């Protein structure tokens with residue numbers, strides 16, 4: 481009987497490798513001596529030593545081609561939460577992830593590391609030092625989160641030590657850092673439109689913002705600790721900066737760092753949430769006629785006005801995780817990376 485030669489454990493693929501987190505992950509993997517294939521719906525950069533495969537992860541044949549001789553797969557592709565497209569989230573995050581699992585199994589991939597999200601347990605009300613044991617949200621805050629829950633379940637349930645296919649899910653929260661197309665750009669855009677004057681609630685709510693390099697570190701540690709006899713198999717792990725911060729202090733530090741004023745005036749949380757809900761309903765009703773994208777969505781108001789921070793004790797215990805970059809340093813490096821978003825530029 482012919483013996484199957486297993487590909488080197490340092491041959492990996494990053495699905496979603498053209499995105500914000502994916503690109504940082506690819507750069508770190510290269511630095512650590514991995515051979516990297518990127519599979520993404522678009523190619524956003526070129527790097528020596530990286531093989532790009534442009535394709536949709538819902539296309540199994542394209543994935544099978546990209547995953548040839550790969551032993552480790554990172555899956556960090558997703559439509560952007562802001563797209564708010566229910567059918568697309570279902571197609572990519574759920575049906576597409578099923579296809580990713582099948583393709584990995586058919587190609588003899590040994591390890592699959594999924595980028596999930598800590599929001600899979602968030603229902604819009606306070607979470608303080610949340611552990612992984614919290615149940616999945618029964619009422620997820622949006623379609624994106626609803627499909628991230630299904631995606632995580634699919635990947636963790638696929639873990640099969642007997643078949644030599646091991647899976648783990650990383651749940652980051654509030655990723656920020658250089659090249660992020662969402663957090664800082666949204667914030668600056670809101671400030672430039674004069675809408676960053678208000679603090680929703682009393683401003684004391686604590687949140688995790690996680691520097692992108694720490695999230696990358698968590699992914700690589702998880703991949704390297706994922707073995708048949710390790711506790712990681714089929715489990716989810718919070719990866720944070722382990723420094724919960726007041727949501728409005730974080731926003732203010734970024735804004736002030738870029739030359740804008742920090743928000744000052746307080747608005748009652750329930751009032752703003754109610755208005756956001758109303759606007760969302762109006763936008764939904766008008767959708768067949770016109771597409772409106774309100775700044776204050778109920779999801780954003782909930783994120784801005786509640787506590788949501790998570791314990792990463794399990795990652796510390798099982799894989800020796802410690803965040804390498806402090807929040808202060810992360811904010812400084814992030815602010816410096818956006819010279820074009822400074823006030824007056």
Ligand SMILES: NC(=O)C1=CN([C@@H]2O[C@H](COP(=O)(O)OP(=O)(O)OC[C@H]3O[C@@H](n4cnc5c(N)ncnc54)[C@H](OP(=O)(O)O)[C@@H]3O)[C@@H](O)[C@H]2O)C=CC1
Nearest residue numbers: 496498499500501520521536537556557558595597654655
């Ligand atoms: N950013 C954050 O704060 C958090 C992110 N996450 C998770 O981390 C992961 C990475 O997020 P982030 O880097 O911010 O997101 P990005 O949007 O920057 O990266 C995702 C990448 O996946 C690509 N992609 C989308 N659909 C497909 C598809 N059908 N086939 C192949 N590629 C596709 C995107 O292309 P395109 O841009 O063209 O759509 C993009 O290049 C996601 O799974 C997200 O859910 C979890 C918690 C927090």
Ligand SMILES: CC(C)CCC[C@@H](C)[C@H]1CC[C@H]2C3=C(CC[C@]12C)[C@@]1(C)CCC(=O)C[C@@H]1CC3
Nearest residue numbers: 653654663666667670678687688775780783784
């Ligand atoms: C999961 C969180 C820790 C990370 C949140 C990322 C984004 C959802 C946020 C980035 C910029 C934020 C923002 C608001 C809400 C949350 C963000 C979109 C507001 C809309 C909140 C209400 C305001 O006063 C304006 C804010 C603009 C920036």
